[in-house]
Amino acid sequence: MSTVAESLRLALGLVASANPELLQVVGLSLRVSLSACALGAAAGLLLGAWLAVARFPGQGVVVWGLNTLLALPSVVVGLSVYLLLSRAGPLGSLGILFTPAAMVMAQSVLVVPLIAALTRRLVLDALAEGGEQLQSLGAGPLQRALLMLLHERLAVLTVLLTAFGRAISEVGAVMIVGGNIDGVTRVMTTAIALETSKGDLPLALALGLVLLGVVGIVNLGIAALQARAAAIAPDRPYMPDMPAMVAKPAALPAPAVAGPSAAPTPSGAAAAPALPGSELLQLADASLRFGPVQALQPTRLLLRRGERLALVGANGSGKTSLLRLLHGLLQPTSGRRLAVPLQPEGRLPRCAMLFQRPFLLRLSVRCNLLLGLWLQGVPAAERPARCAEALQRVGLHSLGGRDARSLSGGQQQRLALARAWALRPDILLLDEPTASLDPSAKREVEALIADVAAAGVTLVMCTHNLGQVKRLASRVLYLEDGRVAVDLPAHDFFTTDLPPDAAAFLRGERPWAG
Numbered sequence: 001m002s003t004v005a006e007s008l009r010l011a012l013g014l015v016a017s018a019n020p021e022l023l024q025v026v027g028l029s030l031r032v033s034l035s036a037c038a039l040g041a042a043a044g045l046l047l048g049a050w051l052a053v054a055r056f057p058g059q060g061v062v063v064w065g066l067n068t069l070l071a072l073p074s075v076v077v078g079l080s081v082y083l084l085l086s087r088a089g090p091l092g093s094l095g096i097l098f099t100p101a102a103m104v105m106a107q108s109v110l111v112v113p114l115i116a117a118l119t120r121r122l123v124l125d126a127l128a129e130g131g132e133q134l135q136s137l138g139a140g141p142l143q144r145a146l147l148m149l150l151h152e153r154l155a156v157l158t159v160l161l162t163a164f165g166r167a168i169s170e171v172g173a174v175m176i177v178g179g180n181i182d183g184v185t186r187v188m189t190t191a192i193a194l195e196t197s198k199g200d201l202p203l204a205l206a207l208g209l210v211l212l213g214v215v216g217i218v219n220l221g222i223a224a225l226q227a228r229a230a231a232i233a234p235d236r237p238y239m240p241d242m243p244a245m246v247a248k249p250a251a252l253p254a255p256a257v258a259g260p261s262a263a264p265t266p267s268g269a270a271a272a273p274a275l276p277g278s279e280l281l282q283l284a285d286a287s288l289r290f291g292p293v294q295a296l297q298p299t300r301l302l303l304r305r306g307e308r309l310a311l312v313g314a315n316g317s318g319k320t321s322l323l324r325l326l327h328g329l330l331q332p333t334s335g336r337r338l339a340v341p342l343q344p345e346g347r348l349p350r351c352a353m354l355f356q357r358p359f360l361l362r363l364s365v366r367c368n369l370l371l372g373l374w375l376q377g378v379p380a381a382e383r384p385a386r387c388a389e390a391l392q393r394v395g396l397h398s399l400g401g402r403d404a405r406s407l408s409g410g411q412q413q414r415l416a417l418a419r420a421w422a423l424r425p426d427i428l429l430l431d432e433p434t435a436s437l438d439p440s441a442k443r444e445v446e447a448l449i450a451d452v453a454a455a456g457v458t459l460v461m462c463t464h465n466l467g468q469v470k471r472l473a474s475r476v477l478y479l480e481d482g483r484v485a486v487d488l489p490a491h492d493f494f495t496t497d498l499p500p501d502a503a504a505f506l507r508g509e510r511p512w513a514g
Contacts (some may be wrong), residue, residue, distance in 0.1 A: 004201075011205035022203070026210050027134040029187040032100055033168040036107030040167075041160055044112045048119025049145035052127065063120070074106075078176030081106045085177065103187070106173035111163040118159045130359030135329060137419075138350070138375040147371075151361045154225045161225070165218040169211065229445045276307040279340045280427055280458055281326060286354035287334035288482075289319050295321040296482035298335055303427065308459040310473035310490065312466070314505060318482040319462040320431060326460060327351050327429050338474060342426065345493045350376075352425035356432040358416030365391070365407070365415055366400040372419045390422035394448055410441025417448050430461040434468065446471065466506070470494065478502045 014022050051063060083089050083104075085097040096102045114431060126148035134144045142510060156433055171189035178185035186209045195204035281303040288296040296318045303309065303326070311319040324330045325337060328351065337347045360368050366387055373383045391397040394414040399407070404415060413433065420428060433449065436443040449472060453459050469476060469490060476493040478486035486493065486502050498506065 005203040007205055010202035011209060012204060014206040014210060016499070019203075019206070022206055022210070024183065025186055025188055025191050025207060028100065028185075029168055029189075029211075030214075032103045032174070032187060033107060033164055036167050037111055037160060038163045039104065039108040040111035040115050040163055042164075043108075045119050045156070046116025047112070047318070049123050049149055050117040050142060050429060051116065051120045052123035053141035053145045066113055066117050066120075070117055072110070072113070073172065074110060074170045075172035075176065077109050078173030079107055081109060081173065081177050087244060097177060098181060098185060100185060102177040103174045103185060106177045107167040107170060110170060111167050114166060115159055115163050118162070119156070122152055122155055122159065126152050129363075132324075132329060133353075133355055133359040133406060134375075136355075137372045138377075139421075144376070146317060146460075147361065149299050150363075153230060153362070158225050160221050161218050161222050162385060165215055170216060246341075278343075279303070280305055280342070282316060282338040282340060283325070283332075284322045284336045285339055286325060286332035288318075288330060289333040295482055296325065297481075299484055301326075301477075303460065303485070305426070305458055306456050308453050308472055308474040308490075309461070310469040310476045311460065311462045311479060312464070312469060312476060312505070313479035316481040319479055321482070322477075322479065323429050323431055323460060323462050326427070329352050329353075349426035351429060352420035352423045353429040353431065354413070354416055354420050354433050356435050358412050360404040360406055360407075360412060360415065362403070364401050365404045368404045368415065369419050369422055373422060376498060378423075386422045390418040393421065393451075394418040408441070410437055410444055413437060413441070413445050414448065417445065417452075418428045421452060425457060426458065427458045430459065430463075432462060432464070434460055434465070466494075478505065 051066070052058070071465070082097065082101065084091045086092055096105075101230065104288065114435055122206065123145045128142060130151075131144050131148070134147055139147060168415055169189065171193060173192050174185070174187055174194070178187070178190065180186050180190040185244070186194070188207045192204045192207050192211070195201070195207070241497040279302060283299050283301040285300060286296070287294070287298045299322065301322075311322060313319055317345055323331060330338065331337070361371065363371070369387045369390060370383050370421055373386055378386065387396065387400075394417060396411065396415055398412075399411070404412070407415060417433075428449075430449065434445050437445060446468065448458065449461075453472065459472065461472065463469075473490045476486070476490050477484050478498070480501055485499060494506075499505070
């Protein structure tokens with residue numbers, strides 16, 4: 001060709017006329033790369049999810065090796081697969097060298113490390129946000145990892161599109177194992193190299209334009225998925241509930257706003273008596289240590305049916321560590337956590353936990369609730385009725401099909417409470433359950449908590465809100481430097497002389513008691 005412009009004109013003509021040779025090469029490229037990405041996804045997603053939660057000797061070396069493979073030259077992959085598939089190789093009997101199957105195999109080897117490494121990082125980041133809450137619902141390590149892949153499914157699609165972009169633009173491996181046989185194993189990248197060396201610039205340019213278009217579409221798809229993820233499931237700040245968006249739970253009494261002389265029992269709930277055999281959970285000199293930090297001193301604690309226990313103290317005093325130890329999310333460094341079989345049922349007590357900021361999967365309201373029931377092994381036939389009852393109880397029955405992440409802060413906390421209540425727990429643990437809510441949503445959530453307590457569920461609650469302690473608690477533990485410094489009935493905690501540090505804490509927190 002005399003000029004580049006003329007070659008480009010002819011190339012555009014080949015594309016516009018859907019040249020048969022061009023279509024054959026493009027079709028084979030797409031089939032090979034899509035097949036390789038499908039195989040790579042099956043292996044890479046599972047491998048990455050497993051590596052995010054697995055703990056085994058030499059794990060660091062495996063992760064290092066995986067990350068090293070990200071920079072593996074494609075010609076090295078091609079050579080390795082060639083040696084495997086050659087007549088003298090261990091897989092030579094398959095007879096697939098210089099066939100599309102060999103090319104799929106080579107590209108799969110290329111994309112598996114990419115998919116696995118990106119998936120591992122994706123799962124680790126997601127678990128940092130909500131892994132503990134899935135664990136509290138009963139999910140095992142691999143279940144948590146796979147649920148995070150479902151939660152981050154748009155990001156997973158981005159990973160797969162990235163892998164496809166690498167596969168279809170790769171040339172070295174498919175050249176070596178495919179042989180670039182015309183009409184059999186010639187793909188876009190190898191055809192571009194061959195036609196350019198032969199001087200057939202129009203066909204090479206046409207294939208280059210198509211390849212550029214495919215890669216451009218992949219990148220456009222990645223950008224669209226990222227924009228969609230930001231648009232349909234934003235991490236919304238906690239906001240007041242909008243009256244027009246949800247029916248309020250009218251059947252539940254609102255808790256009275258406690259003043260200085262308010263009674264310590266929650267509105268509408270009588271203190272449950274400590275009956276013989278009503279013990280639920282015991283800590284026997286249980287302690288927690290994180291490296292050099294002693295988070296919790298050896299602690300003895302007996303939790304009974306119907307108690308409403310408030311954990312108070314300054315930040316870093318050990319409240320959250322004690323709460324997680326009671327739940328079983330943390331195991332004691334020394335001592336024991338003992339669950340006492342219920343009488344007369346004979347089963348161990350069930351625990352559920354409500355976190356300060358609930359983690360909800362990017363699924364519907366109903367699916368988030370059903371998930372907890374599934375993880376707890378509730379029979380499938382019972383789940384729909386339990387789900388409907390729990391949503392009705394918290395006033396979210398009309399929002400069952402809505403994206404859970406689009407709810408307001410108060411609605412999200414009510415959904416989390418419904419998810420916990422649907423498990424029919426004997427012990428409900430609450431970690432600052434209303435700290436991030438506006439006053440209206442706070443009153444609604446407190447009313448729901450009081451209603452749960454009235455049903456005889458044992459409450460253990462971390463809070464800085466002393467007014468909330470007065471409204472909801474029957475017993476108060478004050479923690480200081482990882483030890484229980486005060487253990488009193490709620491009324492006595494507010495009316496008797498306390499140790500100096502506890503008294504100072506009480507004076508400091510009282511202005512925020514409402």
